[in-house]
Amino acid sequence: MVREMLTGNASAAWGARLADVDYVPSFPITPQTEIIENISSWIRDREMNAKFVTMDSEHSMITAAGTAAATGARVFTATSSQGLLYGMEMLYTISGWRVPLVLVNVARAISSPITLEPDHNDILAARDSGWIQIHVENCQEALDAVLMGYKISEDERVFLPVIVNLDGFYLSFTREPVEIPDQKDVKKFLPPFNRENGYFRASKPVSRGAALLGGTGYSFFKYQMHLSACNAISVYKGVAKEFKAIFGREYDTVERYEMDDAEYVIVMSNSFATKGKAAVHIMREKGHKVGLLKLRLIRPFPADDIINELLNRKGVAIIDQNIAPGSGGILYNEVCGCLYHSKERPNILLSVIGGLGGKDISQAEFEHIIDTIKKYHNKKKVPIKPILLFTEEDMKVTNNIIDIAGI
Amino acid sequence: MIRVRFHGRGGQGIKTASRILGTAAFLEGYYVQDAPLYGAERRGAPITAFDRISKEPVLERGIITNPDIIAIGDETLLNDAAANVFQGIRKGGIFFVNTHYEASHILERYCLPECKVIVHDVTDITINTVGKASVSATLAACICRITGTAGKEALINAIKKELKSIELKDETIDKNIEAAILCYDKMSEVPIETYRFNPVSGPKIIAVKHYLPPKGVAVIYAKGNTKKRKTGNWRLFKPCINYERCVRCGICFVSCPDGCISLDTDNYPVIEYANCKGCLICYEECSAKAIETKREVRTW
Ligand code: SF4
Ligand code: SF4
Numbered sequence: 001m002v003r004e005m006l007t008g009n010a011s012a013a014w015g016a017r018l019a020d021v022d023y024v025p026s027f028p029i030t031p032q033t034e035i036i037e038n039i040s041s042w043i044r045d046r047e048m049n050a051k052f053v054t055m056d057s058e059h060s061m062i063t064a065a066g067t068a069a070a071t072g073a074r075v076f077t078a079t080s081s082q083g084l085l086y087g088m089e090m091l092y093t094i095s096g097w098r099v100p101l102v103l104v105n106v107a108r109a110i111s112s113p114i115t116l117e118p119d120h121n122d123i124l125a126a127r128d129s130g131w132i133q134i135h136v137e138n139c140q141e142a143l144d145a146v147l148m149g150y151k152i153s154e155d156e157r158v159f160l161p162v163i164v165n166l167d168g169f170y171l172s173f174t175r176e177p178v179e180i181p182d183q184k185d186v187k188k189f190l191p192p193f194n195r196e197n198g199y200f201r202a203s204k205p206v207s208r209g210a211a212l213l214g215g216t217g218y219s220f221f222k223y224q225m226h227l228s229a230c231n232a233i234s235v236y237k238g239v240a241k242e243f244k245a246i247f248g249r250e251y252d253t254v255e256r257y258e259m260d261d262a263e264y265v266i267v268m269s270n271s272f273a274t275k276g277k278a279a280v281h282i283m284r285e286k287g288h289k290v291g292l293l294k295l296r297l298i299r300p301f302p303a304d305d306i307i308n309e310l311l312n313r314k315g316v317a318i319i320d321q322n323i324a325p326g327s328g329g330i331l332y333n334e335v336c337g338c339l340y341h342s343k344e345r346p347n348i349l350l351s352v353i354g355g356l357g358g359k360d361i362s363q364a365e366f367e368h369i370i371d372t373i374k375k376y377h378n379k380k381k382v383p384i385k386p387i388l389l390f391t392e393e394d395m396k397v398t399n400n401i402i403d404i405a406g407i
Numbered sequence: 408m409i410r411v412r413f414h415g416r417g418g419q420g421i422k423t424a425s426r427i428l429g430t431a432a433f434l435e436g437y438y439v440q441d442a443p444l445y446g447a448e449r450r451g452a453p454i455t456a457f458d459r460i461s462k463e464p465v466l467e468r469g470i471i472t473n474p475d476i477i478a479i480g481d482e483t484l485l486n487d488a489a490a491n492v493f494q495g496i497r498k499g500g501i502f503f504v505n506t507h508y509e510a511s512h513i514l515e516r517y518c519l520p521e522c523k524v525i526v527h528d529v530t531d532i533t534i535n536t537v538g539k540a541s542v543s544a545t546l547a548a549c550i551c552r553i554t555g556t557a558g559k560e561a562l563i564n565a566i567k568k569e570l571k572s573i574e575l576k577d578e579t580i581d582k583n584i585e586a587a588i589l590c591y592d593k594m595s596e597v598p599i600e601t602y603r604f605n606p607v608s609g610p611k612i613i614a615v616k617h618y619l620p621p622k623g624v625a626v627i628y629a630k631g632n633t634k635k636r637k638t639g640n641w642r643l644f645k646p647c648i649n650y651e652r653c654v655r656c657g658i659c660f661v662s663c664p665d666g667c668i669s670l671d672t673d674n675y676p677v678i679e680y681a682n683c684k685g686c687l688i689c690y691e692e693c694s695a696k697a698i699e700t701k702r703e704v705r706t707w
Contacts, residue, residue, distance in 0.1 A: 005426070005429055005430055005433050005439065005441070112625065113625040169442070169444070169469070170468045170469055173442050173443060173444075174440060174441070174442035174468065175426065175429060175439075175440065175441050175442065176439070176440050176465075177433060177438065177439065271468055272468070274466055274467065274468050275466075275467065275468060275469075277466055278466035278467060281466065358469075360469055360470070360472075362609075362610065364609030364610050365609075365610070365612065367609060368609060368612050387612070388614075388615055389612065390612065390613060390615050391610035391611055391612055391613065392610065392611045392613055393610055395613060395615070402622060404629065405625075405626070405627040405628060405629055406627065406628040406629025406630075407621045407622055407626075407628055
């Protein structure tokens, strides 16, 4: 094991390298490109033994990834933002083929207006595609999630592809100390993929993506996908246990930070959770009983773990780094949905939208969220509309932009 | 935790400077986070890079708005409002500038708060020793020394590692180390009062109102919307037309990617220097060799 300063992109690439993948179809897009650059230079230098192909688009890239996986190859690919959307059709198609592979999405907010920094409208647009989704907070997690991803994806109880999501800029270009596991330990954790069952061979043709009219068979197989995705929760937990036994790092479906006696909880995901933890730490120093629940596994949605953590709390704020125009925060609705049947659910579930287009969330804003929950705590009527984290100063900046645009 | 923010121009080695500092501190056993911030990357465009160096795990991410040290690699950025180099400057903070001017001159000219201004002509040392103006190793050496985060050995190892990773030749790396050590020895450690969050009154969260078009829609109506962002100060080299050699072929006029060359009534090209960013495509394309280049320094 060595410790090195690695970017999130390099960490994800290391995950693919250690997983000893066979095939990497690729297409460049900021902020993901560094992942495939790393892999292609390793292949050039014979440090990695895989086939690397640059495709003509993300649509072809994801198609190639799925077809290669259907032959039993271990496949890695990566994209971001517009690229993920462009390949969206094939995300649904491939999950229906029931082939295992890992795709890394480097989150970047979606056009238009066009931008480079992250929010999660790209990755959450793929939430119903049948892919397992693991969202990571730091560079180490990025590497580890790629390794775990293969093991989950290749488990026959699941047999669905996996997306690992890491935030652009905040992780993709940011270096942190990362432990690179030894290849022999990774081999123990992730043996070569058993490609005996149902894989395409020249002499043994199979047809994936069959046509099924009339709805009956369609319903059955779609529901099978749902059940397999649900299985991924216990498979995930088993894989996490094995991972901990070998590498010492623990990754549950959710991560609890200062949760034991927390009266107020912030629910959030991805790299901004680091900022949330710092804010919780400072609020704790001031004597506020605040905790943070980080969502790591987004698909399948680990409802039982979330319910367990949120029951009997006084108030909960769900920060969505995404926006569904006309509805609000995407994860807010999912968290509310799973709590509805519990009598001990928190009094207040506050919807907060922040970090759109990578906009920072400041300490003061985190404190504002907790103040707002407290303000409503004893009131009957709680706003169900989301609060946007946007300050007077932000409005000045915006007015200046509008002025330059000549409006 | 020490927070360092570097400012410079694309091609100057600013990202690598932040990585050398990061790696050196990492080798000394610190928790480190470093990151560059670039938009649409272009040589000469302002670039920022960050380092967080701490004895405990770093619970921060993203851009640094409250730096303990601001390190300016290119002094012309001091006059570029858009580069925002003074953001978060404060009493007791350190403001390092790569310049030939005196510290007192900078303090007065920019009316800085009572921060510690440290100056050093890093470019000069680098050009003399290495022969090029990429200040990655030398600038990092200054900040290593000022912050006291890394000794010479860690610094040298970090320079080797980072410059190797961008595929520089051993000979060039050695020269960079030589120049870096010269800088390291010129500086001395300065006590740093690090930033602590202390809200006096937090920012006011507002309820954003609905605006009908055009205000509520991201559409640009203004022609020439670069009016508030002159890119002329990105130049490291200035293209100058020698009208005695110019044959009025107009090639430079059609080649300039930024439309900074127009033709006068006699069809001679005229360069608009307020926005010419010094890419030197016109210089490359002019087959009559009628365009010369001049190094621009000390423009303020
Ligand atoms: S390309 Fe050279 S010769 Fe042609 S118009 Fe421009 S300056 Fe003159
Ligand atoms: S250097 Fe020449 S081509 Fe480049 S922006 Fe200036 S005028 Fe245009």
